Amino acid sequence: MTDLPEPFGAVxxxxxxxxxxxxxxxxxxxxATFEPxxxxxxxIPPDRPxxxxxxxxxxxxxxxxxxxxxxxxxxxxxxxxxxxxxxLVEDRQxxxxxxxxxxxxxxxxxxVLFESAAAAFGTQLLAILLTGASSDGSEGLVSVRRAxxxxxxxxxxxxxxxxxxxxxxxxxxADAVLRLRDMCDRLQGSFQ
Amino acid sequence: xxxxxxxxxDIELRLxxxxxxxxxxxxxxxxxxxxxxxxxxxxxTRFGCERVSDLQHRIIHxxxxxxxxxxxxxxxxxxxxxxxxxFRTLREEVVPVLTTYPSVKVxxxxxxxxxxxxxxxxLLAEEGLLERSMIYxxxxxxxxxxxxxxxxxxxxxxxxxxxxxxxxxGRRSLSDYYTSAYGNAMFDRRLTQQVVFADHxxxxxxxxxxxxxxxxxxxxxxxxxxxxxxxxxxxxxxxVRKGFLxxxxxxxxxxxxxxxxxxxxxxxxxxxxxxxxx
Ligand SMILES: C[S@@+](CC[C@H](N)C(=O)[O-])C[C@H]1O[C@@H](n2cnc3c(N)ncnc32)[C@H](O)[C@@H]1O
Numbered sequence: 001m002t003d004l005p006e007p008f009g010a011v012x013x014x015x016x017x018x019x020x021x022x023x024x025x026x027x028x029x030x031x032a033t034f035e036p037x038x039x040x041x042x043x044i045p046p047d048r049p050x051x052x053x054x055x056x057x058x059x060x061x062x063x064x065x066x067x068x069x070x071x072x073x074x075x076x077x078x079x080x081x082x083x084x085x086x087x088l089v090e091d092r093q094x095x096x097x098x099x100x101x102x103x104x105x106x107x108x109x110x111x112v113l114f115e116s117a118a119a120a121f122g123t124q125l126l127a128i129l130l131t132g133a134s135s136d137g138s139e140g141l142v143s144v145r146r147a148x149x150x151x152x153x154x155x156x157x158x159x160x161x162x163x164x165x166x167x168x169x170x171x172x173x174a175d176a177v178l179r180l181r182d183m184c185d186r187l188q189g190s191f192q
Numbered sequence: 193x194x195x196x197x198x199x200x201x202d203i204e205l206r207l208x209x210x211x212x213x214x215x216x217x218x219x220x221x222x223x224x225x226x227x228x229x230x231x232x233x234x235x236x237t238r239f240g241c242e243r244v245s246d247l248q249h250r251i252i253h254x255x256x257x258x259x260x261x262x263x264x265x266x267x268x269x270x271x272x273x274x275x276x277x278x279f280r281t282l283r284e285e286v287v288p289v290l291t292t293y294p295s296v297k298v299x300x301x302x303x304x305x306x307x308x309x310x311x312x313x314x315l316l317a318e319e320g321l322l323e324r325s326m327i328y329x330x331x332x333x334x335x336x337x338x339x340x341x342x343x344x345x346x347x348x349x350x351x352x353x354x355x356x357x358x359x360x361x362g363r364r365s366l367s368d369y370y371t372s373a374y375g376n377a378m379f380d381r382r383l384t385q386q387v388v389f390a391d392h393x394x395x396x397x398x399x400x401x402x403x404x405x406x407x408x409x410x411x412x413x414x415x416x417x418x419x420x421x422x423x424x425x426x427x428x429x430x431x432v433r434k435g436f437l438x439x440x441x442x443x444x445x446x447x448x449x450x451x452x453x454x455x456x457x458x459x460x461x462x463x464x465x466x467x468x469x470x
Contacts, residue, residue, distance in 0.1 A: 069413045070420065070447045082442055088226035090416075097413045097442050098227040099269045116226040119202070 003176040004190050005150050009092065009124030010036045010073070011187075012117045014110030014140065016043040016132025018160025020052075022180055023130070024059065027078060029184040032061045034191045036126075038078045039067070039089060039117065041108045043132065046084035053080050069097040081108035088116035104136045114140025118147040125149035128183065132164030141172035150175045152183060204244035205232055208251070212265075215252045218332065219395040220265050222419030228265070235264035259334075266333045267414060270307040271349075272366075273356035274409070275441045279315060280361045281461040286436050287319045290404055296325045297403040299430065301394060301423070302411030303329040306340025311357075312407065313383040318363045322386060328401065330392035341389045343379040350377045394423040399430045406431060410440040421449040428453050431466045438463045 015023055019042045027038070044050050053066040056078060064078040065071075067087050071079070073095055081087035082097070086108050090096040096116075103109035114127050114137060127144040129137045131154055141151045153174040156162035169177065178186075205228070209221045220228065232244060239261070241247040251258045273279050290296045298316075303309050309329040316322040331337050345353070354366040370377040392400065394411070406427045412420045427437050428450055437454060439462040445451045454464040 067442075068446070069443050070417055072447070085413075085442055086227070088224075090224055090226045094417075096224045096226050098224075098267065099410050099413070100227060100230070100267050101269060112230065115230065119226070119229060 003150055003152065004186065005124045005126050007124055008036050008126065008190065009121045010089070010117060011038045011126045011128065012089070012113055013038065013040045013128045013130065014114065014132075014137040014164075015040070015130040016106075016110075016134055016136065016161070016164055018131040019043070020055075021160065022154065023056070025180040026128070026130075026184055026187075027056055027062070027064075028059050029188060030060065030062055031188060031191060032076070034062060034187070035075050037073045037075055038062070039073075039087065039095070039113060040078060041081045041087060041110045041113045043106050043108070043110075043134070043136070044083050046107060048083065050080065050083045056080070067095050067097065069095075071095045081113070083108075086112040088112060089120045090116070091120050104134055106134065106136050110137035111140040115143040118143040118149055121147075121149065123148035126152065128152045128154075129165060129168050130154045131159035131161050133161045134164055135167040135171075137164060138168045138171040141168050141174070145172055145175075152176045152178055154183075155179045201229070201244065204248070205229065208232070208244050208248040211248050211252050212258070216255075216258060217396065218262065218265070219393065222395060222416050222422070223265075223414055224416055227267075227414065231264045231267070235261055238264070262333065263335065266336070268304050268333065268336055269410075270304040271356065272307045272311045272345075272353035273360045273362075274307070275461075276356045276359035276361075278360075278409075278438065278441065278461045278463070279311060279356075280359070281458045281463060282312075282438065283315055283319060283361050285458060286405065286438075286463065287315070287321060289434075289436075291319070291321060293404060294324070296321060296405070297401060298325060298327045299401070299403045299406045299427075300327060300329045301392070301406060301408040301427070303331050303336075303340055303389075304333070305336045306343060307345070307353075308407060308409060309340055309387060310343055310379050310383060311360075313387065314357070314362075314369055315360075317383060322383070325386055327384075327387040328403070329387055329389045332391065332393045334391065337389050337391065341384070343381070343384060344376045345379075347372055347375050347377050394426060395419060399426055401430065402432055403430050403435065404432055405436045405438070407438045409438065410443070412443050413440065417447065424448055424450045428466060433466060433468045435466045436463060437466065
């Protein structure tokens with residue numbers, strides 16, 4: 001029992017306050033052999049360019065980009081949501097952006113990413129929810145689990161801000177509650 | 193297991209889009225499915241429909257209901273001088289070229305409630321080009337078009353508009369262009385004397401005029417690739433040689449069929465120029 005989807009189609013990750021440090025542990029640990037595409041919503045301010053793709057591009061073995069509309073969902077690539085746009089998984093091959101209203105005061109929103117990815121990838125999806133001070137992502141995790149995908153939530157005691165993981169556990173539950181190191185090990189282990 | 197997590201929801205949604213097309217000739221069949229799902233789910237919650245087919249039933253049998261429901265198929269988020277860098281580049285690099293024409297036609301496709309149109313009118317006025325310009329402002333949403341024509345916006349949105357205007361290189365104060373009353377800012381009608389507001393769908397209608405500049409921002413993101421290609425094809429057919437196309441800050445021609453017909457003019461601002469064919 002690995003709590004990993006089989007077959008493994010894609011990973012979606014949501015993070016808010018404290019997320020950058022957490023994402024560093026998670027993404028920097030992934031090997032070049034990691035196959036599924038990784039799509040990330042990290043809450044960021046809407047009114048200035050984001051440096052996330054550049055920052056992680058330096059530090060990760062995997063290629064890291066800021067998502068563009070209708071961009072092909074390339075394997076082994078990390079896609080970050082751009083500021084002030086929702087990022088959605090359009091189908092198994094493609095991403096899409098939208099400027100629909102913010103959800104829970106956030107654009108990009110984790111719920112929006114997770115729901116769209118659940119519809120596209122169903123049982124082949126792994127959704128990971130990390131530290132944060134909001135309740136974004138909770139409803140998204142419900143959709144992921146209903147569609148048969150796997151949900152990992154960062155252990156609240158380890159999270160820089162536990163609100164987001166706690167809220168998700170209360171509403172959606174999880175297939176695993178893990179520390180970042182353990183998430184990393186399991187992901188690495190799946191692509192050796 | 194509920195419908196939203198299964199292909200059943202998608203099947204019913206496709207049937208709804210077919211029904212809407214057959215009944216009203218609004219064609220949403222080529223829209224990006226991921227955000228459409230979300231908005232239709234909102235409509236279902238709002239109207240108390242348990243299934244998409246319940247929504248479909250009301251939509252095809254009650255035209256007044258469709259008029260309300262259509263608000264959920266189109267997204268009406270807009271802002272004056274949204275992405276100030278875009279407007280600044282228009283002012284500094286595109287307008288000087290447009291000024292060399294005796295008269296200028298501009299097409300704002302998917303103009304929503306008009307924020308983009310009024311912004312362009314102000315910009316053209318400040319650059320001395322408005323009297324020789326003609327602006328076509330088109331959209332498929334009748335309520336949005338009516339709002340666009342009115343040019344009246346809630347006063348609590350105006351602080352943001354002003355900040356954008358200044359960041360976009362505005363030469364005056366935005367307040368020179370509106371009067372406030374009853375919590376609204378009413379923009380000066382003289383700005384839109386040269387604007388034609390019209391219903392036009394990028395999904396079903398054809399080219400209606402030759403233009404020098406098309407601004408179509410944050411509309412293509414709601415289309416799938418085939419429909420994006422149709423829309424960009426219309427822009428291409430409508431533009432004069434060396435005419436300009438401005439897209440939203442995260443949209444590009446890169447993944448589409450017409451990429452090679454355009455040259456990047458100001459790539460960071462997603463402003464393209466139509467190549468001279470041949
Ligand atoms: C998010 S708004 C963009 C408003 C404005 N251009 C901006 O960037 O601020 C998208 C607009 O596209 C319009 N739209 C959707 N489908 C369309 C179509 N097939 N043809 C023309 N306009 C369409 C919607 O009604 C909506 O007003």
